[in-house]
Amino acid sequence: MSGPDAMHGEMPGFIPGRPGGEHDEPLLDTIFDRRPLPPGAPPEMRALVRTLAVAAGPAEPGELAGEAAALAAFSGLAPSGGVSPAAQRPARRWLSGWPARGRLPLTAALVAAAAGLGSIVAAYVGVLPGPIQEMAHVTVGAPAASGGNDPLTHVAPSRSRSSPRVTDSSGHPQTRPAGPAPAPSQATSPQPHRKPTGRSTGHPVPNCTPGPARTTPKPSPTQYPPTPGPGQPVWTPRPSATAGCPVIVTQPSSSPTR
Amino acid sequence: MIGAAFGDTLARAQAGDEAAFACIFRDIQPALLRYLRVIAPDPEDVAGETWVQVVAGLGGFRGEEQAFRAWLFTIARHRAADAGRSRARRPAVPLETSGAEDQLTSPDTADLALEAVSAQAAVAMIATLPAEQAEIIMLRVVAGLDTADVARIVRKTPGAVRVAAHRGLRRLAGQAERMGVTQ
Numbered sequence: 001m002s003g004p005d006a007m008h009g010e011m012p013g014f015i016p017g018r019p020g021g022e023h024d025e026p027l028l029d030t031i032f033d034r035r036p037l038p039p040g041a042p043p044e045m046r047a048l049v050r051t052l053a054v055a056a057g058p059a060e061p062g063e064l065a066g067e068a069a070a071l072a073a074f075s076g077l078a079p080s081g082g083v084s085p086a087a088q089r090p091a092r093r094w095l096s097g098w099p100a101r102g103r104l105p106l107t108a109a110l111v112a113a114a115a116g117l118g119s120i121v122a123a124y125v126g127v128l129p130g131p132i133q134e135m136a137h138v139t140v141g142a143p144a145a146s147g148g149n150d151p152l153t154h155v156a157p158s159r160s161r162s163s164p165r166v167t168d169s170s171g172h173p174q175t176r177p178a179g180p181a182p183a184p185s186q187a188t189s190p191q192p193h194r195k196p197t198g199r200s201t202g203h204p205v206p207n208c209t210p211g212p213a214r215t216t217p218k219p220s221p222t223q224y225p226p227t228p229g230p231g232q233p234v235w236t237p238r239p240s241a242t243a244g245c246p247v248i249v250t251q252p253s254s255s256p257t258r
Numbered sequence: 259m260i261g262a263a264f265g266d267t268l269a270r271a272q273a274g275d276e277a278a279f280a281c282i283f284r285d286i287q288p289a290l291l292r293y294l295r296v297i298a299p300d301p302e303d304v305a306g307e308t309w310v311q312v313v314a315g316l317g318g319f320r321g322e323e324q325a326f327r328a329w330l331f332t333i334a335r336h337r338a339a340d341a342g343r344s345r346a347r348r349p350a351v352p353l354e355t356s357g358a359e360d361q362l363t364s365p366d367t368a369d370l371a372l373e374a375v376s377a378q379a380a381v382a383m384i385a386t387l388p389a390e391q392a393e394i395i396m397l398r399v400v401a402g403l404d405t406a407d408v409a410r411i412v413r414k415t416p417g418a419v420r421v422a423a424h425r426g427l428r429r430l431a432g433q434a435e436r437m438g439v440t441q
Contacts (some may be wrong), residue, residue, distance in 0.1 A: 046436035074271075074313050
């Protein structure tokens with residue numbers, strides 16, 4: 001296929017360098033960009049511009065009929081920052097609609113789980129009675145009770161969670177062995193048998209910004225549409241039914257209407 | 259489009275100012291309703307659900323007017339999809355008894371050939387396009403979103419959106435000329 005390509009007149013819709021390109025693409029982009037059509041634009045394009053202008057035109061009768069309902073919803077659900085009442089409502093409705101007998105097992109399970117967790121925490125802190133503490137030492141690896149079998153160290157039972165003391169078997173404070181200093185959390189809360197949980201200590205910051213909210217700068221609305229030439233069709237943005245809205249100030253912003 | 263005052267208007271609406279919210283509503287509702295007429299079975303109902311969700315999330319919204327419109331039309335599209343699924347689950351009613359025959363007929367060409375074409379007729383003309391092209395044209399033209407925003411909403415690449423939009427406009431141009439739409 002080393003011969004010459006097709007002549008340009010044989011492929012009128014083809015633009016070299018743009019596979020599949022159509023000759024009217026610049027014209028269609030002109031319409032999308034809301035710029036006036038060139039003088040030689042075909043009549044179907046002028047009809048198209050007219051159709052689009054009407055489709056994007058101002059509100060017609062009946063199109064704002066839902067305003068009262070929307071305002072009522074706004075009055076009832078107007079957010080004041082944070083979690084809105086509307087966001088909480090489905091959860092409340094879901095819970096209130098659940099039969100009481102269905103909630104009972106869940107409540108019992110939650111109480112049991114809380115009690116179990118509390119017992120484990122108490123065992124690790126070392127505030128359980130001696131036999132129970134010993135049992136916890138054997139079963140979950142909690143520190144042994146006072147006077148336990150560990151000949152060297154043990155964690156003295158203390159009512160204070162924040163300052164358990166490391167002592168030797170005679171109850172005297174033990175000198176810290178040589179080596180790198182532990183992290184502050186390790187120094188104040190001995191956890192001799194605790195296994196790493198693999199959890200990150202950082203909490204992800206919830207992203208409350210909804211959907212596609214972006215802060216990228218956009219072209220100023222004042223930049224378009226350009227003024228059309230005389231007699232040139234242009235798809236102008238529909239005149240806003242709210243042109244005077246920003247001037248309307250019925251209430252100071254500091255006193256929201258609810 | 260509200261324009262430069264949008265930020266202030268949105269802030270007042272977020273603070274609970276009804277007039278500011280009404281301003282935003284009146285600016286977007288016609289475009290929202292026309293868009294939903296192309297993609298949703300019950301446009302008025304879906305528009306109402308959309309606004310309820312917008313109100314619920316209004317306090318957390320951060321962004322400019324274009325982003326707000328993109329967010330709102332994204333919600334509208336999701337609600338329309340929900341409405342479509344809900345309608346599909348309903349038991350079918352025989353046409354003979356429902357009286358819905360007239361509603362299911364496509365708009366007659368003669369009805370759309372208006373000397374002074376109305377917005378409803380223009381939207382109906384766009385609705386005769388293939389669904390994807392019609393939706394993209396509505397989002398680009400009526401909702402006033404750019405190609406990137408439309409691509410995110412319809413989950414396509416900007417190039418695919420551009421191609422579909424051009425194809426839709428070409429078909430629409432032919433229809434508009436045949437129907438005698440004049441300036």
